[in-house]
Amino acid sequence: MASNDPDREEEAAAAGEDEDTGAQIAPIVTLSEVAVTTGEEEEDALLDLKAKLYRFDKDGSQWKERGTGSVKLLKHRETGKVRLVMRQAKTLKICANHLVVRSIKIQEHAGNDKSCVWHASDFADGELKDEMFGIRFGSVENCKKFMEMVEDIAESSGKNEEKESNDAAEAAGLLHKLSVDESKTEEKASEKAPTASAVKAEEKSEAVTKAEEPSKN
Template identity: 40%
Template sequence: MDPHAEDDDQQVGEDYDPEQPGDNDFQGQATLPQVPVKTGEEDDEEVAKFRAKMYRFADGQWKERGVGDLKFLKNKQTQKIRLLMRQDKTGKVIANHMIIVQEGFCKLSQLKTAEKSWIWTCYDASDEQPKVWQLCVRFTSADEVERFKTEFEKAYENNKVEAEPEKKQE
């Protein structure tokens, strides 16, 4: 059946106007209920925030994770600080780890090839399965590089103090 063929049974009247709304009047707007979005940051307080580019060392090379806001977040109950970074536009989590006080983890060192970058090893939970990764963060100014180092070291010391009562309880 050809939809363009004229059919004597379905003739359109002379007064038909395709621009006028018909019986099936479609408004073009849907009403959706407001749904609260959980980010996982509800129980946290922002300590510091930076604009940066994140890299991860994988397959023998540095691979870009994304650009966005890197935050130090302090949990309101445990008082421990974690690092969280979301990619601009998509909001995808590209770094999410506690600043832990453990041998081989969370010790900043400067990337030899870039003076505005810091690298460290962490147990990152930004992917489906948490894994040990080496991360690198790059900033646009030397001031931000120093400010990040200061905040990272403060977080490390804070978490070191917060971890001591746990050891005493064991």
């Protein structure tokens, strides 16, 4: 006999819904974990700030937006060299990629204390190009922090390059000195050592002298 109690019917329906049937549903697509390399694995971030990057178009004589994202100053753990890298926020496409060298001169953009400009040999497009960049930050503090760090790195890079050139000059001078000393040593040795002709002449002279000596008998 069927029950007319609606509460019992709802409880029975709920129990049926919660009952574990033991069925297992396998996923339609299985995704495997893929390791993504960025090229930044051997570098440490000295600075990471959000900004908007611009590139000066020489043909059109105007600034063009390059991308909005994070600009980083990355120091290589082995070489100690620092490069500037910026990627677009959504696509992660590289819009700036160049070394921070002593020739870089960064300055505040006229009329905007949140922006600054600089020239660089950039490799973002897969080949070196002489570019003029402009970058705008969300605050004056971030812009100053960026400028000061770039200037410090450029100055430090200049000192390291000068030291490397001095070391190379000293090494070249040392090698030259060693080669000169070796040549002098060879010259002195040749002066002291008798030549083969001199030895033969001396042997011949001794033989003649012995032949001319009177017999003691």
